[in-house]
Amino acid sequence: IPDASARLLALEVGEVLGIEYPNPADFDRIRGNKDLTLLSEPGMNVGYMAMNSGYGYMDENQNGIRDPNEGLVKTPGYYEPLTKKKVRQAINHSIDKKSIVDNLYMGTASVAKNGMPPFMLGYNDDVEDYAYDPARAKQLLEEAGYPDGFEVTLHVMPVSRPYMFDPPKIGEAIQAYLAAVGIKVNFYQVDWGTYLQETEEGKHQMCLLGWTGDNGDPDNFMNVLYGPNATSIGTAGNYGFYTDEKAQELLSAALATFDTNERAKYYREAQVMIHESANWVYLAHSNQNAVFHKSVKGYRLHPTSRKFFYPVRID
Structure with missing residues (x-):
């Protein structure tokens, strides 16, 4: 989903469980949603x-x-x-x-x-x-x-x-x-x-x-x-x-x-x-910024932006 706003909407309505590259302008909205978790770490x-x-x-x-x-x-x-x-x-x-x-x-x-x-x-x-x-x-x-x-x-x-x-x-x-x-x-x-x-x-x-x-x-x-x-x-x-x-x-x-x-x-x-x-x-x-539904547990951001899904789980 190329557009950041469309990605976030897809997450909010349950079409996806996680997104990358959220718009920083949406961070307050994300933090205010009890069903979402915002991850942010320094990038390389x-x-x-x-x-x-x-x-x-x-x-x-x-x-x-x-x-x-x-x-x-x-x-x-x-x-x-x-x-x-x-x-x-x-x-x-x-x-x-x-x-x-x-x-x-x-x-x-x-x-x-x-x-x-x-x-x-x-x-x-x-x-x-x-x-x-x-x-x-x-x-x-x-x-x-x-x-x-x-x-x-x-x-x-x-x-x-x-x-x-x-x-x-x-x-x-x-x-x-x-x-x-x-x-x-x-x-x-x-x-x-x-x-x-x-x-x-x-x-x-x-x-x-x-x-x-x-x-x-x-x-x-x-x-x-x-x-x-x-x-x-x-x-x-x-x-x-x-x-x-x-x-x-x-x-x-x-x-x-x-x-x-x-x-x-x-x-x-x-x-x-x-x-x-x-x-x-x-x-x-x-x-690096990413957002997940609260049911997604264990995902960690990596400095190289590589994706590691072990030991990620969905509760």
Whole structure:
């Protein structure tokens, strides 16, 4: 059931016994229903808007690794304004992330500034986030050659995810913020399977997505989202198509060493470079939320969002 309100209604009338990704605006209603139990725990995720900076590689050798003979080529979603770093930085300055977290996530998330959760090894808290500053955004757009702004298309997820319970509402907020600095955002929506295929192929200009960690290791964020093999057109996980070789060398070095302090150092250095590139607007690290009928006993949320139904029972 794609819509959060429809999911909750289905639970309330007994069509289902549990739902994921409830709308935080409905939490008081849920807490007031003696037949429902709300579960909420910190998540291991990041939700973001990625900007396709225009270049990836074709995995001609079909080995999942970027080989020396595989140079960078334009992605299908190549769009001139987004190839300019100042434009991407302007977009970062245009969006009031705290307002989005406060008013849409409603206290169930924290504002993100890096691509991995703050509790992970190597997280760089010294990175200074892009402040909400529309005047600075307009200045950067003018310096980049777009004093009157431009039009851009945003892929908007059709489903809720652990890091983003209502993508259309997030998209509407972003649309309004960017309109205020002269950037007209057009929405593009398709079914979830097509959405994933098109973003992995780099057909998007901008897209809403995110990542939930599989195992608690920083590599599962840093190399999945930014590594040298993640910009393959067709199987990309690096949806910003970030291709800085120095940063990617640091990520490869972090993966190769067993020295924990060295790993942390490499990740911290890479985050500075990734932040400077501004290919992503990091939005939030979200709590995991789920609601069950009171008859469901023993279900526990897992940081990776995996589902374990033992020893769940229905009384």
